[in-house]
Amino acid sequence: xxxxxxxxxxxxxxxxxxxxxxxxxxxxxxxxxxxxxxxxxxxxxxxxxxxxxxxxxxxxxxxxxxxxxxxxxxxxxxxxxxxxxxxxxxxxxxxxxxxxxxxxxxxxxxxxxxxxxxxxxxxxxxxxxxxxxxxxxxxxxxxxxxxxxxxxxxxxxxxxxxxxxxxxxxxxxxxxxxxxxxxxxxxxxxxxxxxxxxxxxxxxxxxxxxxxxxxxxxxxxxxxxxxxxxxxxxxxxxxxxxxxxxxxxxxxxxxxxxxxxxxxxxxxxxxxxxxxxxxxxxxxxxxxxxxxxxxxxxxxxxxxxxxxxxxxxxxxxxxxxxxxxxxxxxxxxxxxxxxxxxxxxxxxxxxxxxxxxxxxxxxxxxxxxxxxxxxxxxxxxxxxxxxxxxxxxxxxxxxxxxxxxxxxxxxxxxxxxxxxxxxxxxxxxxxxxxxxxxxx
Amino acid sequence: xxxxxxxxxxxxxxxxxxxxxxxxxxxxxxxxxxxxxxxxxxxxxxxxxxxxxxxxxxxxxxxxxxxxxxxxxxxxxxxxxxxxxxxxxxxxxxxxxxxxxxxxxxxxxxxxxxxxxxxxxxxxxxxxxxxxxxxxxxxxxxxxxxxxxxxxxxxxxxxxxxxxxxxxxxxxxxxxxxxxxxxxxxxxxxxxxxxxxxxxxxxxxxxxxxxxxxxxxxxxxxxxxxxxxxxxxxxxxxxxxxxxxxxxxxxxxxxxxxxxxxxxxxxxxxxxxxxxxxxxxxxxxxxxxxxxxxxxxxxxxxxxxxxxxxxxxxxxxxxxxxxxxxxxxxxxxxxxxxxxxxxxxxxxxxxxxxxxxxxxxxxxxxxxxxxxxxxxxxxxxxxxxxxxxxxxxxxxxxxxxxxxxxxxxxxxxxxxxxxxxxxxxxxxxxxxxxxxxxxx
Numbered sequence: 001x002x003x004x005x006x007x008x009x010x011x012x013x014x015x016x017x018x019x020x021x022x023x024x025x026x027x028x029x030x031x032x033x034x035x036x037x038x039x040x041x042x043x044x045x046x047x048x049x050x051x052x053x054x055x056x057x058x059x060x061x062x063x064x065x066x067x068x069x070x071x072x073x074x075x076x077x078x079x080x081x082x083x084x085x086x087x088x089x090x091x092x093x094x095x096x097x098x099x100x101x102x103x104x105x106x107x108x109x110x111x112x113x114x115x116x117x118x119x120x121x122x123x124x125x126x127x128x129x130x131x132x133x134x135x136x137x138x139x140x141x142x143x144x145x146x147x148x149x150x151x152x153x154x155x156x157x158x159x160x161x162x163x164x165x166x167x168x169x170x171x172x173x174x175x176x177x178x179x180x181x182x183x184x185x186x187x188x189x190x191x192x193x194x195x196x197x198x199x200x201x202x203x204x205x206x207x208x209x210x211x212x213x214x215x216x217x218x219x220x221x222x223x224x225x226x227x228x229x230x231x232x233x234x235x236x237x238x239x240x241x242x243x244x245x246x247x248x249x250x251x252x253x254x255x256x257x258x259x260x261x262x263x264x265x266x267x268x269x270x271x272x273x274x275x276x277x278x279x280x281x282x283x284x285x286x287x288x289x290x291x292x293x294x295x296x297x298x299x300x301x302x303x304x305x306x307x308x309x310x311x312x313x314x315x316x317x318x319x320x321x322x323x324x325x326x327x328x329x330x331x332x333x334x335x336x337x338x339x340x341x342x343x344x345x346x347x348x349x350x351x352x353x354x355x356x357x358x359x360x361x362x363x364x365x366x367x368x369x370x371x372x373x374x375x376x377x378x379x380x381x382x383x384x385x386x387x388x389x390x391x392x393x394x395x396x397x398x399x400x401x402x403x404x405x406x407x408x409x410x411x412x413x414x415x416x417x418x419x420x421x422x423x424x425x426x427x428x429x430x431x432x433x434x435x436x437x438x439x440x
Numbered sequence: 441x442x443x444x445x446x447x448x449x450x451x452x453x454x455x456x457x458x459x460x461x462x463x464x465x466x467x468x469x470x471x472x473x474x475x476x477x478x479x480x481x482x483x484x485x486x487x488x489x490x491x492x493x494x495x496x497x498x499x500x501x502x503x504x505x506x507x508x509x510x511x512x513x514x515x516x517x518x519x520x521x522x523x524x525x526x527x528x529x530x531x532x533x534x535x536x537x538x539x540x541x542x543x544x545x546x547x548x549x550x551x552x553x554x555x556x557x558x559x560x561x562x563x564x565x566x567x568x569x570x571x572x573x574x575x576x577x578x579x580x581x582x583x584x585x586x587x588x589x590x591x592x593x594x595x596x597x598x599x600x601x602x603x604x605x606x607x608x609x610x611x612x613x614x615x616x617x618x619x620x621x622x623x624x625x626x627x628x629x630x631x632x633x634x635x636x637x638x639x640x641x642x643x644x645x646x647x648x649x650x651x652x653x654x655x656x657x658x659x660x661x662x663x664x665x666x667x668x669x670x671x672x673x674x675x676x677x678x679x680x681x682x683x684x685x686x687x688x689x690x691x692x693x694x695x696x697x698x699x700x701x702x703x704x705x706x707x708x709x710x711x712x713x714x715x716x717x718x719x720x721x722x723x724x725x726x727x728x729x730x731x732x733x734x735x736x737x738x739x740x741x742x743x744x745x746x747x748x749x750x751x752x753x754x755x756x757x758x759x760x761x762x763x764x765x766x767x768x769x770x771x772x773x774x775x776x777x778x779x780x781x782x783x784x785x786x787x788x789x790x791x792x793x794x795x796x797x798x799x800x801x802x803x804x805x806x807x808x809x810x811x812x813x814x815x816x817x818x819x820x821x822x823x824x825x826x827x828x829x830x831x832x833x834x835x836x837x838x839x840x841x842x843x844x845x846x847x848x849x850x851x852x853x854x855x856x857x858x859x860x861x862x863x864x865x866x867x868x869x870x871x872x873x874x875x876x877x878x879x880x
Contacts, residue, residue, distance in 0.1 A: 088841055089857035092792035107483055126837055202462065301857075303787030331780065331857050333837065341770065347758030352532035394862070396568055397773065417529035417741075417771050420860065421835070438609070 008040040008058055009181055009431040012050055013066035013389065016408060017073060017363040017379040022356045023313040030354050031408045036063070039070065039385035042157070042430030047379050066389045069425055070127050070411065072359060073378050074133025075335035075384035076366030077325050079232075079272040079293030081138040082123040082149055083110050086329030095238035098329065099171075099201035106328075107165075107173045110140035116148035123305040124151070124152050126333040128435035134376055136161040136270055136293070136324075138204055141175050143185045149386075150193045157197070157430045159376055160382060161230055163204035164189055168215045171206075177213035182302060183222055198384075198430070202230035202270070208245045208258045220263030223329035230268045230370070233259065236281070237273035238304045255284070256281040265290045265372050272324060273298075274312075275305040283317050291320035294361070296341035298326035309342065309361075310351035322366030323358075335362045335392075339416035349350050355412035385431035390415055395420040448498055449871040450482040451714040452490055453506035453829065456848060457513060457819040458804040462796045463753040466524075469796045471848045472821075474712075476503070477511065478823035482597070482870030487819050506829045507732040509865055510851065512799060513776035513818050514573025514826035516806030517765050519733035520714040522589055522602070523550050524768030534742050535678040538769065541612075546768075547605075548614045550580035556588035559725035564592050566773040568875035571864040572830035574637055574806070574816055576601040576672055576710055576733070576764075578644055581615050583625045590633045597637070597870045599824060601670055603644035604629055608655045619654035623662055638824075638870070642670035642710070649700045650687045660676040660703030670708045670810070673699065676721070676818070677713035678744045696721040704728045707811050712764060713738075723757050731760035736781035738766035744851050749801075750791035751780065762806030763798075775802045776830075776863060779856035795852035825871035830855055834862040 014036035018030035036053040038046040038061075046056040057063065083106065090102040110116045127135055139145045139162050146164045153160040166182040167175060170276050177185065186203055192202035204224050205211045211219070234254050237244055245255045252258045256277065259265055266286040274292040277285065285292060294307050312319045323338050324330070332338065339358040346353040367377025376384050392411055393399035398418050405411040415423060427435040455475035460468035476493040478486040478501075486496040497503065523546070529544040550556045567575055579585040579602050586604045593600040604620040607615060617625065625645055630701050634641035643663050645651045650811060652657070663671050676682055676695050685695045692698045696717065699705055706729040714732040718727065722772065725732060752759045763778050764770070779798040788791040807817025816824050832851055833839035838858050845851040867875040 085837075086844060088837070088839065089854045091794065091853045094787070094790075122840065124838075131838075300781075300784035301787065303784075303790060305788075341740075344740035344743075347534070347741065348533075348745075350743060354531065396562075396569075397525075397528070400526065400562065404526055413531045414529045422862075 004134050008038060008045065008061050009038045009385065009428070010057055010061045011066065011071065011389070011428070012063050013069050014070045015071040015379055018360050019378070021365065021381070022360050025204065025319070028087070028360070029258060035071070036380060037385070037387065038080070040430035042385055044098040044379065044381050045386045047381055059060060059363060066425065068393060070390045070415070071387055072390065073376065074427065074429070075131045075362050076322060076370070076377060077127070077132045077135040077335060078270060078291065078322030078366050078369055078374060079295055079324030080135050080330070082120060083107050083138065083140045083145060085119050085123050085126070089331060095241050095304060096244070098302060103328070104172050104175055107140045108172065110145040111142050111174070112198060113144040113148060116140070116145045117152070120148040120152040120285070124156050124158070124397055128427045128429070129335045129424060130331070130335060130421050131390070131427050132335055133312050133386035133388070133427065133429055134159045134232070135160070136370065138162070138206070138232070139164055141165045141167060141177055143189055146189050146193070150196070154186045154197045154373050157432065158270040158436060159198040159386065161232070161370070163198045163202035163230070163232060166203070166205040166215055166219055167210035168212050170210045176369070177193065179218045182215055185216040186222055189432040190229060194226070195231055200230060202232040202365060204232045207241070208255065209228050209241070209248055215398040216258065216262040216264065225262060230270060231264050232270045233264065233272070235259065235271040235274050236276040237274060237299070238302065242276060254278065254281060256284055260284060260288070270370065272326065273307070275299055275306065275307045278386065282311070285319045286317040289320070291322060293324035294321055294342060295324040295326035295330055296345045297332055297338055298330040300341060301331050302329050306345050306348050308349050309346050309353060310349065321367035322369040323361045334420050336415055336419040343416060355416045357410055358416050359412055385428060387428050388418070389425040391423050391425040394419060398423070443512060446623070448478060448485070448501045449868070450497055450501045450503040450828070451477045451506065451511065451826065451868070452459045452503050453509050453511045454727060455511040455819055456799065456852070457510060458800050459818070461805065462800050462856055463758070464755060466514055468662065468800070470509050477819060477825070478828065479871035480638070480662070482822050482825055484819065484821050484825045486612070487821055503767055508833060509826055510830045510832060510855070512830065513803040513816065514632070514828050514867065514869070515571045515802050515808070516817060517567070517572045517575040517775060518731070518762030518806050518809060519735055519764030520575050520767050520770070522560060523547050523578065523580045525563050525566070527768040530769060531880070532724070532766065535681050535744060536684070538742060540570045543768070544612050547580045548612065550685060551614070552583040553584040553588060556580070556585045560588040560592040564596050564598070568596070568869070569864060570773045570775060570861050571827035571867050572773070572775055573651065573869055574668070574869065575600045576642060576810065578602070578646070578672070580605055581605045581617055582791045583629055586629050586633070590639045593639055593804065594637045594697070596874060597710040597872065599638040599640070599682050599826065601640045601642050601810070603642035603670070603672060604647040606643070606655055606659055607650035608652050610650045612683040619652060622655055623658040626662055631671060640670060643670035644672045647674040647681070648695065649681070652804070656702040656704065664703060670710060672710045673712070675699065675711040675714050678742065679716060682716060685793055694718065694721060700724060709746060710810065712766065713747070715739055722751070722759060729760065731762060733764035734761055734782060735764040735766035735770055736785045737772055737778055738770040739785070740781060741771050742769050742779070743875065746785050746788050748789050749786050749793060758855050760809035761801060762809040763801045767868065772860070774860050776855055776859040779835045783856065795849055795856045799852055821843045825868060827868050829865040830859070831863050832864040838863070
C-alpha cells in the first residue's frame, strides 16, 4: 500500500480541511468529496478535486485510493507527557496528590536512558496509531530523556515539540534541577535539537509551584535569547493548585501573572488547561498571543473542572486554543476520543460544539495556537504532508451509524463521538505512510 | 472453543465477584486468581478455586481456560433504548430538543416490524459484544416493537427486561397511544412475554410530560395487577424538563411525587437518571425501594448534569443504583466505557470511586437494583450462568499498562478507564458462549 518510494506520494479520497477559523468564519471549512493530495519531499505539491488535480500527477507515482474514508490533516496534540505513558489510568486523586503519588515516582525512571528510549518508541507508536502527527510534550527533568524523545522523532520524521522539565523545588530530590543547571541543560538541548530535522524545542517549567522565582526568571531569559523556541507549562488546572500558587507568589496578582512577570507569555507560549482563568487572565492570554491547551479527558479524570471553550473563543478577545490529551492524566491518546469529551464538557456549559469546530481545534486550530499555521494543520500546497485517513466504518456500530449520516459534518460528528484508534486507517508523516492499521 | 454441547460448561480463569455491596461492606469483594466455574442447564453448579472445585467437574466436560483474562458476572445495563440504536451520536441539543429532533422521528420507524426485527438483532449483537447480558430497555410505542425485542431475546437466551412505551401526549400523533390502548396493549404484552423464557416485562411510561394523568393512573393500576413486573421511566434528568413537569402537574410536590402519586414507585421501579433529585426525593427513592439507573455518558452528552453516586450511597438512606448506557443519548454500548465516565463524574463531585465499586454497580449492584440479586449479577452456585471474560491486554497500550498493575483492583481500574468492546474476549449467556471476539 505504501507509496512515496518513487518520487512522491499521491492519495485520493474524501478530504476535509480549513482555510480559517470556523468559530468566526462560516466559509473556513473545505469539503472535497473526491480529492487528490500530492506530495513530494514531505511537502504538499497539489491539493484539490481529483478531476482538476490529476493533471499534476507526476509520472510513475501510483495513486493510493481510500474510498469510504475521510482524510484530514494530522492531529495536533498540544499538551502531553511522554514520560507518563506508563501511568495512564492511575486511580483516585486530584492534581497535587496525583503528582506526588504517581508522576513524581514514575518520572524518576527516566534517569535511565534505555528506559526513556523504550517509552519514547512506545509513545510514538501510540501517537501515530491515533493519527497524531505533532505533539507538544513534556519530557522528564533529565536531558537524556529529551534526547530519547527527539531521537525517536527524528527516526519517524515527525514535527514534534518537546523539552526538559524545569523544577527546582517541591518535588523529590531526584527530580530537581537548579535554576542554573536547568538553564544550562536547556540551552544545550536547544542547541542540539531545536531545528534539527522537524524537531522544535520548548522551554518547560512544569508549573509555578515547582520552580523558584530564580528558575522562572532564568526560563524567561532563555526563551528571550532563543526566538522561535516555545514555552510550555501548566496554568489554573485545579482550585487547590491555584491557592498554592497564591501562597507561593503572594506578590503577584494571580497565577497567570506569575508567568507574565517572568516573561513567559507571548506567541509560542503553550499553557495547559486554563480551566479556572479569571476574566482578566483570559484577556491577558489573548493580548499576549499565548495559547491554551484544552485537555478534557484529563480535566474530567482529575476532577479539575469544565473548560469554557465558547468563552475562550469570545470574538471580543479570542484565545488561541488547541486540544490536548494530557496523557498520563488524560485517559486516551486519541484526539477523536478527546473530541468526544470536549463536546461533553461544552454541553455541560450549554454550548453545543459542532464537529467542524472540533476538527478545527484538532488540526489548524492547534497549529495556529502553536504559531505553526503556515507549515502544518491543513491540506494546502506548500504545507508539510502530515495527514490521516479516517475510517468511519471502523466498528459494526460505527458502520451502521455512519451509513445513516446525511452530511460530511454529521459523519465527522459520528467520528468525534464514537471513534477511537480503530478509526485511524493510516497516518502519513511528511508524505510517507508512518502507520497502517492491521487488517482485521 | 465453545463448550456446553456435552452436558455442561466449565470455564477456568481469574475470577472476581461480590457477596455484598462494597460501598458498605469491605469484605464484599471476592477475588480468585485461579477459579473454576461450572454450569449446567444455564445455572452455575460449582464455583471456587480451581484446585478445590475441579473434583466437581462432570465427566466429558472440557475445561475452557482463559489465562491472563478476568472473568466476572455479565454486565447489567439498567437503562437503554433499543429503538434508539440508530441515533447514537446525534448532534447538538439538550434533552427536550433532542427528543423532538431525533428520537420522536426515529421511533416512528418501528411501526414497521421488519425494521424492528433488524434493529433488535443489531442491538443484541452490540450488547453481547460489550459483555452485557441483561438490559432494561425501552421499546417503541408499537406492540410489534416489543415482540421484535423479546423474540430476539428468546433466540439468544438472555435475561432481558423491556416494555412498550406509554405516551399519550406531547409527541407526534404517530407515536401516541391512549390511556386505554396503552393499558390494553401493555396488558396483552405482559401476558405474552412476562416470564416467557427469561424475558421480563416493564410497564414503561416514557416520562411524566408525555403521559396524561389518566395514563399514569392506568399504568400504576396495571403494575399493581401484575406483581413481578417492572416499572421503567425517567426522572429529573434535565433542569428544563423538571420545570416542565412542575407546570404540567402543579398539584404535585415535585417530579418524583408525580410517579409516587400514581403508584409507580417501589421495588422493581427503575428510574433513569435522577441527576437533580432533591434531598426529599432521594429519601423517597430509598423508602420505596425504587432504583436509579446512573447513565453518565448520556448525562454528559446531553449536558444534563453530574449525578452524585456518593450521595446516592449515603448509608443513612442508600438508594439502589445501577449503571446504564442510555443509548441513543449515551455514547457507547460499553459498560466499561460507562465506568470510565462514571468515575469522571464522581471525580468532578470530588468522590474517587474505586474500581471495585464500579464493577459492583455494573453487576450485582444492578441486579439488586432490579430485585434480581438472587438470580443474576454474581458468580455463585444457583445463579444463572451469565458471565463475561475480559481481556486486559486488548490493545498494545492496555497490555503495557495492565502489565504494570500491582493488584486485581488496579487491573480492574485499568479496564474501567481504558477498555472498550475489544476487551470483551467472550460472553457467556446461560452457560453458553453467546459471543466471541474475532481473533486479530
